[in-house]
Amino acid sequence: MIELTAAEVAEATGGTLQGVAPGTAVTGAVVVDSRQVVPGALFVALAGEHADGHDFAAGAVRDGAALVLAARPLDGVPCVVVDDVQTALGELARAVLARLRSRxxxxxxxxxxxxxxxxxxxxxxxxxxxxxxxxxxxxxxxxxxxxxxxxxxxxxxxxxxxxxxxxxxxxxxxxxxxxxxxxxxxxxxxxxxxxxxxxxxxxxxxxxxxxxxxxxxxxxxxxxxxxxxxxxxxxxxxxxxxxxxxxxxxxxxxxxxxxxxxxxxxxxxxxxxxxxxxxxxxxxxxxxxxxxxxxxxxxxxxxxxxxxxxxxxxxxxxATASSPHRMAVTERSDGVTVLDDSYNANPDSMRAALRTLAVMAGRTRRSVAVLGEMRELGDVARTEHDAIGRLAVRLNVKRLVVVGEGAYHIHEGAQQEGSWGDESVFVPDLDTAREVLAGELTDGDVVLVKASNGSGLWRLADELVEAAG
Structure with a gap:
């Protein structure tokens, strides 16, 4: 980040200075996580669903933050106080980019x-x-x-x-x-x-x-x-x-x-x-x-x-994959290939991942799909999950493990498509999925793990990948 003074932060965000000199310099990163504070940082005190950044502001300053962007004055904490912290963060970014473009x-x-x-x-x-x-x-x-x-x-x-x-x-x-x-x-x-x-x-x-x-x-x-x-x-x-x-x-x-x-x-x-x-x-x-x-x-x-x-x-x-949990391939020493695409999922990306699994497995290897919920689908959630189960059958996926109540209709769709029976199993949680896979995976299997991030299925993907060593 470019160096800014507290007064410049206040001007960009429409905020007011509280307990800080106008010339105080922000020379470090801008962070929303107090654990990432470095000397000279600007700590942005966002109020989240599970935690309020204002509760961590004093600690951030003790760890070296030069300034806090806050929605209210905080005793003993150098602040720029704004009406809305998230909006102010965007305004600060807009102002900094405009300054850079002027230079x-x-x-x-x-x-x-x-x-x-x-x-x-x-x-x-x-x-x-x-x-x-x-x-x-x-x-x-x-x-x-x-x-x-x-x-x-x-x-x-x-x-x-x-x-x-x-x-x-x-x-x-x-x-x-x-x-x-x-x-x-x-x-x-x-x-x-x-x-x-x-x-x-x-x-x-x-x-x-x-x-x-x-x-x-x-x-x-x-x-x-x-x-x-x-x-x-x-x-x-x-x-x-x-x-x-x-x-x-x-x-x-x-x-x-x-x-x-x-x-x-x-x-x-x-x-x-x-x-x-x-x-x-x-x-x-x-x-x-x-x-x-x-x-x-x-x-x-x-x-x-x-x-x-x-x-x-x-x-x-x-070019290789740079971001985690996105079609990352790991070849384990036991002959199992893990295809980790567990960062997120929607019907389009789920279909693409299943087709990739089918191609990678080909005719000689067993394809295993471990699938969780696709979130934020609203009224079409049941239909879209059902369609994914049916697609897994049409692609001849050999083993389907459906994890979590939100994904149940993937299992239901698979059972109703073709002559599938025991090839698909529904499990309520990660622990049960872990047990199923531990007892089944064998040399030559290609395993896809995919779900919306909030389902937590990425944890299982991490465990499967860690077993590579």
Whole structure:
């Protein structure tokens, strides 16, 4: 982060100083977790569902924080007091980015979509950093894509930053518009419109309108990057402002950047990349055919930002998974392969993961799917879970372990599809799932673990991976 005074923080956030001199310098990171405080840090006292940051403010100062962003005065604690801490965090990030842009050319590359955001932003980091320098690119850690995570990512930028890669998520209409106001993109990418958070949005059309907020939020003269293979995304081109360039990616002939001759070998895709007269073979190390879309999106943005075609091809083919629990493959010493995609799940990503499992197992290995609940699906939850169970049968998944009451209808759908019987088992919790797998997994099995993050199934995935040693 760039150095700020307490007075500058107050000006940016509309806050007032309490118990602190105006010239007090914030020289460290901006953090929302008091355990991450470093000398000179700004501690943001958010009030969460289970804990209130204000309760940790004094301890944060004892550990070296120079300043606290708070919603109320705190005795003995140097504060900037604001009406709403989360809103103030966003305003601070907006002001810092504006200051950086006034000093140098800092370009923001933002990505949204129902699936693939985190992988795409990771790929963008891999493609861009070697060209402009590792210290000149900021990429979110994990999935920092909401009203808290995105400002924290922006506030990691320094005077050396030239490219800021941001992931923008949404769980209600208006979220993306709010995020683009904090960090207006120079390049805005829309990957796909799917059914994630359908219970909140109500219908896919509302999801599409929310994702289209990215297009409206791109800075004048910027670039909109759209998935030509997704008709709802492609239609967003009409919402681009005058003077905004629209480029597309996909497998159809009209796409600006294309993948042709796509093939999948051992779960990994390879294709011929064509763009601007260049043609070359790309062999992805990422597992899953769906990563072709993510790779094309990242390639399109990187090419538009000046990365040479040959470098894009080379870096795409060398890229591996950067964020945990996202199609991570571990080969255990006992011959079991673990496919860990347990960070999150929605119907689209669940289908993609099951298809990848089927391809990886092929005809010679046993496929095992350990599946948990897909959350925030609302009234369609039963139907969507049932459909996943039926798909597992159609893909000839050999063993299905369904974990938790919220996922029960996956098991129900599998039982009602075809002639399945004992191939599917429902278990109420992680402990029971652990017992089932301990008694069954054997040399040659390929095991997929996937569920929404809140189900906690990632803990089981970690245990399966740890057994690799």
């Amino acid at each position: 140098a050319e800092v370009r923001v590359v933002a990505v949204t979509g129902s699936v693939g955001k985190t992988t795409t932003k990771d790929l963008l980091g891999r493609l861009l950093a070697p060209t402009v320098g590792e210290d000149a690119v900021v990429v979110p850690t994990g999935s920092f894509n909401n009203e808290v995570g995105l400002p924290l990512t922006v506030l990691r930028a320094t005077d050396a930053t030239r490219l800021l890669v941001l992931e923008m998520g949404a769980d209600s209409p208006g979220n993306i518009a709010d995020l683009t106001r904090i960090a207006p993109p120079d390049v805005g990418i829309v990957l796909a419109v799917g059914t994630a958070h359908l219970g909140v949005f109500g219908d896919v059309e509302t999801i599409a309108r929310t994702k289209a907020e990215m297009v409206a939020g791109v800075r004048p003269g910027g670039v909109v990057v759209l998935n030509a293979d997704d008709s709802r995304v492609a239609a967003m081109a009409s919402g681009a402002a005058a003077g905004t360039e629209v480029v597309t990616f996909g497998t159809i002939s009209s796409a600006t950047v294309r993948a042709v001759q796509v093939a999948v070998d051992g779960g990994r895709a390879r294709f011929t990349l064509t763009a601007g007269g260049g043609t070359a073979e790309v062999a992805l190390r990422l597992v899953g055919a769906h990563h072709v879309t993510n790779a094309l999106a990242a390639a399109t943005a990187a090419l538009r930002l000046g990365v040479p075609f040959d470098a894009v091809v080379e870096r795409l083919s060398a």
